[in-house]
Amino acid sequence: MKRLLALAAMALVGFTSVAAQAHDQVEDSQTVWACGLDFEGTAEGFQIIVGSFTSRATGELHCQDNEGNTYNRKVRVNMQTEPLGPVVGFGSFRFAGGAANITLIGSSPRALFGEYIVASGRAAVIGGVGAFTALKVDSPELALEISLQVLEGFGVEAGFTKMTLQRL
Numbered sequence: 001m002k003r004l005l006a007l008a009a010m011a012l013v014g015f016t017s018v019a020a021q022a023h024d025q026v027e028d029s030q031t032v033w034a035c036g037l038d039f040e041g042t043a044e045g046f047q048i049i050v051g052s053f054t055s056r057a058t059g060e061l062h063c064q065d066n067e068g069n070t071y072n073r074k075v076r077v078n079m080q081t082e083p084l085g086p087v088v089g090f091g092s093f094r095f096a097g098g099a100a101n102i103t104l105i106g107s108s109p110r111a112l113f114g115e116y117i118v119a120s121g122r123a124a125v126i127g128g129v130g131a132f133t134a135l136k137v138d139s140p141e142l143a144l145e146i147s148l149q150v151l152e153g154f155g156v157e158a159g160f161t162k163m164t165l166q167r168l
Contacts, residue, residue, distance in 0.1 A: 033109050035063035037099040037145070039077055043122070043157060044092035047081055053089035053157055055079040058168065063109040071109045074168040079118060081161045091155020093124045099147035111141040113165050121158040124151035134163050 041057025056078055063071040081087045103111055114136055122130025130149040136142070145165075 031069075032066045033063050033071070033103055034065075035061060035071075035100075035103065035109055035112060037061050037075065037077075037147075038097075039075075039099070040094070040096045041077065042092070042094050043079075043089075043155065045081070046090045047085075047087050048090075049086070049088070050084055051081075051089075052083065053081045053087055053161075055095075055157075057095070061109065061112065061165075073109075075113075076166045076168055077163065078166070079120075079161055079163045081159070085159065085161065087157070087159030087161055089155070089157035089159065091124070091153065091157075093122070093128070093151045093153030093155045095122070095130060095149045095151045097130070097147050097149030099145045102144050103141070111138070112136070112143050112145075113167060114138060116143075116145065116163040116165065118161050118163045119159075120161070122149065122151055123156045123158075124153050126154070127152055130157075132163075 037059055039057040039059025041055060043053070043055040045051065045053035047053045058074065058076055061073045061075050081089070103109070116134035116136045118132050118134045120130065120132035122128065128151040130151055132147050134145040
């Protein structure tokens with residue numbers, strides 16, 4: 001689990017560096033947004049390829065552009081596995097976390113709302129940690145989210161699923 005957390009942290013640093021380099025290459029007339037997401041929620045279920053595992057959270061999206069404008073919005077984050085899918089998960093836990101969102105192509109934080117494909121791993125025995133990477137591709141926009149979480153409860157969840165980020 002420490003390796004997973006270390007890999008997620010390294011990925012976060014790497015993608016932040018890429019975003020900084022992209023920002024330096026953007027023409028002065030284009031707007032570039034840097035966004036973050038704070039959230040709290042619950043996860044529960046039982047799935048070993050077949051079954052159901054659900055995560056629900058609420059939080060706030062914070063964005064600022066290169067001109068100092070801000071965009072703040074309360075959001076809902078839902079992850080629901082398919083009845084048959086590449087997920088192993090069981091138990092119940094509460095979690096709190098933060099995510100780095102990078103809009104690589106797009107002109108507004110609104111481009112972050114929608115459906116993502118997620119690779120995740122979380123584990124807790126009384127307490128624990130988790131991480132996920134989410135990718136959204138909608139022409140002509142691409143958004144990436146990397147999340148680190150602190151867990152309380154008992155459970156394990158790892159696999160690929162879909163996530164929805166919605167405005168409240």
